[in-house]
Amino acid sequence: MRVLVCGGAGYIGSNMTAKLTTEGHEPIVFDNLSKGHKSAIGDTKLVEGDLADNRLLVETLEKYSIEAVMHFAAFIEVGESVQAPLKYYRNNLCCTENLLSAMETVGVEKFVFSSTAAVYGIPENVPIAEDSPTEPINPYGQTKLAVERMCHYQSRTGKLAYAALRYFNACGAGNNATLGEDHRPESHLIPLAIRAAMGKRSDIKIYGTDYDTPDGTCIRDFIHIDDLCTAHLLALNKLQTEREMICNLGNEKGYSVREVIETVKKVSGKDFKVTKVSRRPGDPPRLTADATKARNELGWKIEKPQLEEMVSTAWQWHSSHPDGYPD
Numbered sequence: 001m002r003v004l005v006c007g008g009a010g011y012i013g014s015n016m017t018a019k020l021t022t023e024g025h026e027p028i029v030f031d032n033l034s035k036g037h038k039s040a041i042g043d044t045k046l047v048e049g050d051l052a053d054n055r056l057l058v059e060t061l062e063k064y065s066i067e068a069v070m071h072f073a074a075f076i077e078v079g080e081s082v083q084a085p086l087k088y089y090r091n092n093l094c095c096t097e098n099l100l101s102a103m104e105t106v107g108v109e110k111f112v113f114s115s116t117a118a119v120y121g122i123p124e125n126v127p128i129a130e131d132s133p134t135e136p137i138n139p140y141g142q143t144k145l146a147v148e149r150m151c152h153y154q155s156r157t158g159k160l161a162y163a164a165l166r167y168f169n170a171c172g173a174g175n176n177a178t179l180g181e182d183h184r185p186e187s188h189l190i191p192l193a194i195r196a197a198m199g200k201r202s203d204i205k206i207y208g209t210d211y212d213t214p215d216g217t218c219i220r221d222f223i224h225i226d227d228l229c230t231a232h233l234l235a236l237n238k239l240q241t242e243r244e245m246i247c248n249l250g251n252e253k254g255y256s257v258r259e260v261i262e263t264v265k266k267v268s269g270k271d272f273k274v275t276k277v278s279r280r281p282g283d284p285p286r287l288t289a290d291a292t293k294a295r296n297e298l299g300w301k302i303e304k305p306q307l308e309e310m311v312s313t314a315w316q317w318h319s320s321h322p323d324g325y326p327d
Helices: 009-022 054-063 077-083 085-106 139-156 190-196 226-240 257-268 291-296 307-320
Strands: 001-004 026-032 046-048 067-070 108-117 159-165 169-171 204-207 219-222 244-249 254-256 274-279
Touching: 009 026, 009 085, 009 226, 026 054, 054 085, 067 085, 067 226, 077 085, 085 108, 085 139, 108 139, 108 226, 139 159, 139 244, 139 274, 159 169, 159 226, 169 254, 169 307, 190 204, 190 257, 190 307, 204 257, 219 226, 219 257, 219 307, 226 244, 226 291, 244 291, 257 307
Parallel strands: 001 026, 001 067, 026 046, 067 108, 108 159, 159 244, 169 219, 204 274
Antiparallel strands: 219 254
């Protein structure tokens, strides 16, 4: 299948591009390279462009006879979304409307959307199932939920078949540890802890050690990038028969912030300074997924559930790319 991968030069997008190629599909990457890395996609065809450019989107969909679209081209920083909400509504919502409009123009129906567990806000119950209340507490989560609802109504016209996949914490390096996480600036726990282990940060901070959890630190659901990409491929195949799907993608097993840091120390063989600071507002004690639906409806099976394996692949990539990607 010829698949347009929007944001395909980013962390998840580049791993998905590699997975599509491995599985015999033909990915075409569409990316403005504002966050992504051209070196992460090798010799995969790249259309350098912006999702705000409707004309280029229509031309690309037609030129490459695109059969499905995967959309990873969103801004993802929760804190920044609070400081610059219009930036997030413009890119995450308005540009996605532009993409769906171009798909409608050309007649492309299959759409796999990178959503987020942030649509749930602060959950009433954990683990979180798909029918839990969706009450996002920041513009990032709000824009993702707005796209989900836009997809729902578009699907009811018969012009769209979509899967919205709600991620928890994607991590690790995929494609045999050759494609790693290189956000600039970096805000994710595992790569930040690895940078501390490599001496590239003075410390790693724990925000709150007095939560009602076994070790007092927040518990989060981490999922290896390879498992995440496998679920996307299964969802794409499912769109042959389904018109609308919403699934959580998580490990279902939570790991605490302290466990993650200690695992990085173990895997790297390095000690580093850990600074305890006060809680961040809005951080729930526990966030873990109920991924029963993905297992039952997609036939999804997690292959890398253990934190040590996730961290090991990330450490392997960062060790061979101490300064990240060259571009």
